[in-house]
Amino acid sequence: MSEQPLFKVTIDNITIEVPAGTTILNAARKIGGEVAPPAMCYYSKLEGSGGKCRTCLVEVSKGSEKDPRPMPKLVASCRTTVMDGMEVKNITSEKVIDARNGVVEFLLINHPLDCPVCDQAGECHLQDLSYNHGKEGTRFEFQKRVFKKHDLGPYIQLHMTRCILCYRCVFTADQLTGKREHGVLDRGDHAEIATFIEKSLENEFIGNVIDVCPVGALTDKTFRFKNRVWFLKPMDAHRDCPTCSGKVTLWNRGDEVYRVTARKDQWGEVEDWICNTCRFEKKNTSDWVIEGPRLIDRHSVIAQGHYAGSIGMNKPNETFKAVHNGREPKLLMDIHSVSNVNRPEITLSKLDRPAHSSDFKPNQD
Amino acid sequence: MQALTNRRKEVGREPMTFMERIYIPSILKGMGITFSHLFKKQPTIQYPEQKREFSPVFRGLHVLNRDEEGRERCTACGLCAVACPAEAITMEAAERVEGEESKYREEKYAAKYEINMLRCIFCGLCEEACPKDAIYLSETFAPANYNRKGFVYGKDDLLIPNPKTDPEAYAKAKGEPRTNN
Numbered sequence: 001m002s003e004q005p006l007f008k009v010t011i012d013n014i015t016i017e018v019p020a021g022t023t024i025l026n027a028a029r030k031i032g033g034e035v036a037p038p039a040m041c042y043y044s045k046l047e048g049s050g051g052k053c054r055t056c057l058v059e060v061s062k063g064s065e066k067d068p069r070p071m072p073k074l075v076a077s078c079r080t081t082v083m084d085g086m087e088v089k090n091i092t093s094e095k096v097i098d099a100r101n102g103v104v105e106f107l108l109i110n111h112p113l114d115c116p117v118c119d120q121a122g123e124c125h126l127q128d129l130s131y132n133h134g135k136e137g138t139r140f141e142f143q144k145r146v147f148k149k150h151d152l153g154p155y156i157q158l159h160m161t162r163c164i165l166c167y168r169c170v171f172t173a174d175q176l177t178g179k180r181e182h183g184v185l186d187r188g189d190h191a192e193i194a195t196f197i198e199k200s201l202e203n204e205f206i207g208n209v210i211d212v213c214p215v216g217a218l219t220d221k222t223f224r225f226k227n228r229v230w231f232l233k234p235m236d237a238h239r240d241c242p243t244c245s246g247k248v249t250l251w252n253r254g255d256e257v258y259r260v261t262a263r264k265d266q267w268g269e270v271e272d273w274i275c276n277t278c279r280f281e282k283k284n285t286s287d288w289v290i291e292g293p294r295l296i297d298r299h300s301v302i303a304q305g306h307y308a309g310s311i312g313m314n315k316p317n318e319t320f321k322a323v324h325n326g327r328e329p330k331l332l333m334d335i336h337s338v339s340n341v342n343r344p345e346i347t348l349s350k351l352d353r354p355a356h357s358s359d360f361k362p363n364q365d
Numbered sequence: 366m367q368a369l370t371n372r373r374k375e376v377g378r379e380p381m382t383f384m385e386r387i388y389i390p391s392i393l394k395g396m397g398i399t400f401s402h403l404f405k406k407q408p409t410i411q412y413p414e415q416k417r418e419f420s421p422v423f424r425g426l427h428v429l430n431r432d433e434e435g436r437e438r439c440t441a442c443g444l445c446a447v448a449c450p451a452e453a454i455t456m457e458a459a460e461r462v463e464g465e466e467s468k469y470r471e472e473k474y475a476a477k478y479e480i481n482m483l484r485c486i487f488c489g490l491c492e493e494a495c496p497k498d499a500i501y502l503s504e505t506f507a508p509a510n511y512n513r514k515g516f517v518y519g520k521d522d523l524l525i526p527n528p529k530t531d532p533e534a535y536a537k538a539k540g541e542p543r544t545n546n
Contacts, residue, residue: 225441226458228447354473
């Protein structure tokens with residue numbers, strides 16, 4: 001692999017040299033930005049992923065230097081490798097945009113669109129994709145898929161109706177945990193992710209299927225309904241973990257750790273896999289060494305109201321005490337005496353299940 | 366300089382004439398203007414007794430809506446709070462448990478929902494953001510209060526009466542249908 005020839009490939013009129021064997025998708029990701037096709041099923045860290053969702057379709061307008069004929073059909077860029085002199089059209093091709101709109105419509109056919117309830121909303125790839133390519137209405141007039149409820153243990157919540165069958169979680173379970181306990185059962189419209197004989201998944205790394213899932217089909221049960229991601233503050237943190245790298249993103253509200261996830265790069269892919277202990281058990285700020293606020297793409301709703309970089313960490317310099325000879329400012333109103341939201345005596349983040357009405361009982365308003 | 370209106374008066378420094386010095390004609394002229402207003406249409410209304418009709422697009426106090434079966438529509442999705450430019454809305458979500466199906470429309474609901482009316486600027490973005498038709502701005506405004514505590518509105522202040530269990534209060538809250546227009 002040392003003497004690999006470099007291939008020249010032009011994507012959306014931007015030329016880049018990549019080693020032979022690189023896929024069009026990865027070459028486009030090297031250019032970055034808008035040029036990179038969206039990917040729902042391809043995951044660079046998972047071997048064998050890709051080729052299922054068809055959102056990364058691109059047009060190859062020139063096959064290679066030696067054979068300049070265009071490819072007859074749109075190709076899945078995650079599975080097609082580049083050739084020398086290849087010319088690819090992604091967003092500059094109307095055919096691609098049209099095909100992608102069609103793919104999104106297909107993906108949404110059976111999707112329940114329950115974003116207001118779904119915990120993935122705000123960081124959901126399907127949501128981003130349908131905002132970019134989706135239609136306002138639907139042409140589907142039939143019953144959407146329904147499934148029997150499967151319990152995936154105490155940590156992972158499965159919503160099969162939201163699943164787009166990208167197989168990422170299956171590959172994760174296969175390659176990361178060594179022992180596959182869940183897979184895709186049945187075929188076609190009935191295909192679903194399930195554990196065999198509803199067995200709990202007890203592998204130390206199985207929590208990563210939550211991060212890998214591009215939609216809200218697999219979500220964190222310990223975070224379920226606790227808060228919306230855009231109200232939480234993502235912080236880079238690490239801890240000395242014997243099983244994994246311990247590098248995570250904490251999702252805080254005040255000092256409460258609501259959720260722990262792996263760090264995700266700009267393509268929404270996990271940087272380091274983290275273990276279940278880090279993800280589900282360590283919900284105290286004292287368990288972690290905080291590195292600083294996580295940079296979130298400013299176009300994301302999560303970045304709303306957050307100020308990236310140094311601004312976010314610098315507390316304003318309060319001059320009141322210095323000016324008033326050390327007197328603390330007089331509080332005209334303590335918000336907890338009026339508001340019933342975020343009561344200090346109720347720590348929702350410590351619950352290992354969603355909050356129920358009984359959790360709010362003692363101070364019902 | 367060109368005058369902007371034809372009501373401009375030149376102010377001179379020359380001494381006043383006899384007519385100006387006795388003041389009576391000017392006083393009478395002024396009183397004439399004052400008393401003529403007694404016979405004109407009053408622009409003011411006597412507020413608590415009389416109420417002005419609101420425009421149909423008036424954005425007033427919020428209400429939390431229920432569906433026809435009296436279930437709360439809000440699922441605590443947080444879109445109103447994220448859309449709120451004044452950060453007036455806060456909420457806490459909870460999961461619906463068995464037996465609460467008649468109270469909440471979806472499996473997730475707002476266990477706590479508060480709007481700080483001191484912060485609210487009544488822009489209506491929450492209403493626009495709501496995907497569940499759960500929040501509306503009504504045609505009334507937040508009543509005055511002597512202390513700040515009265516301005517944090519919880520769910521019990523915001524929710525409309527249940528049309529199933531309390532149809533009378535529901536009809537009363539709904540008010541008279543608009544006659545003109």
